[in-house]
Amino acid sequence: MRKQGWWGFSFTLPFLLQLVVFFIFPFIFSLYLTFTKWDLFNPPTWVGLRNWTQMFSNNVFWLSLRNIFYFALLFVPIQTFVALILAYLLNQQIRGKALFRVVYFLPVITPWVAGGLIWLWIYNNDYGILNWLLESLGLERVDWIGSDKWWLVIGAVAVVNVWKGAGYSMVLLLAGMQNISKDIMEAARMDGAGGWTYFTKVTIPIVSPMVYMVMILSTISAFHGFDVFLVMLSDKGDINAVHDRNMVPNILIYRDAFVNVKMGAASAWAWALFLIILLVTMVQKKMEKRWVHYE
Structure with missing residues (x-):
């Protein structure tokens, strides 16, 4: 029996080492760094709460929180709604269903650089197709990315992120819809539920656990937003160009x-973001019982 225990330990040892080296140690070490000044070249110097106090007194920190909350408030419900509608439509008996699924999923596997360049062209103030459409309707051009109105710029970036991520959420919701029992479907049809009534009264309650999971994942993804902002708002990857x-x-x-090689300050930023995501997720978890239905 003891020999079997040693064999079991030896087989799990690589996983345990990976867990310690790549998760537990970085987790604890990053927390320690929040109380230090470290430039990667010299040993960390203990500075206490200075990184935290400087962070909370930094106006850019509060601007970044304002932007990311606004981004999440736009991105999460819009992407969830779009993915839900697409999944419902693709769950119907229509021609070319497999082709449509591939087309809607293509943005997910499109590299951010390529997708960002396409959207920068669409948003372009001089020759972008979106401004061309606005002019065709007799409206004024809009500087979507270069505007001094932060809410307009963040909103434009949120639309790009919806385009990129809706296909992934669509696949998750489609999987949930395909697991709906045929007996439930037939019973609803016999009771006269069809179209919008069937969608709102039958489909959404049944797939609400999957909708909830999509919203959790989308929220975490929103607060982790980096690639889309770097591609859309920086000047050819120059991170200092982001206003x-x-x-x-x-x-x-x-x-x-x-860039500034301030690992202590960066660790404080990262931990603050982690705590914010944890708090938002706990709030979502608290609201779960109000609208998520489990069979």
């Missing part, structure tokens, strides 16, 4: 860590 009014936490973390 403070359009700043988000992960850009701040990257800039302090790898």
Whole structure:
């Protein structure tokens, strides 16, 4: 029996080492760094709560939180709604269903650089197709990315992120819809439920656990927003070109860590973001019982 225990331990040892080296140690070490000043070249110097006090007194920190909350409030419900509608339509008996699924999923596997360049062209103030459509309707051009209105810029970036991520959420919701029992479907049809009534009264309550999971994942993804902001708002990857009014936490973390080489400050930013995501997720978890239905 003891020999079997040693064999079991030896087989799990690589996983345990990976857990310690790549998760537990970085987790604890990053927390320690929040109380130090470290430039990657010299030993960390203990500074106590200075990184935290400087962070809370930094106006850019509060601007980044404002932007990321606004971004999440736009991105999460819009993407969830779009993915839900697409999944419902693709769950019907229509021709070319497999082709449509591939088309809607293509943005997910499109590299951010390629997708960002396409959207920068669409948003372009001089020759972008979106402004061309606005002019065709007799409306004025809009500087979507270069505007000094932060809410307009963040909103434009949120639309790009919806385009990129809706396909993934669609697949998850489609899987949930395909697991709906045929007996439930037939009973609802016999009771006269069809179209919008069937969608709202039958489909959504049954797939609400999957909708909840999509919203949790989308919220975490929103607060982790980095690639989309770097591609859309920086000048050819120059992270210093992102204006403070359009700043988000992960850009701040990257800039302090790898541009300004302030690992202590960057760790404080990262831990603050972690605590915010944890708090938002706990609030969502608290609201789960109000609208999520489990069979």
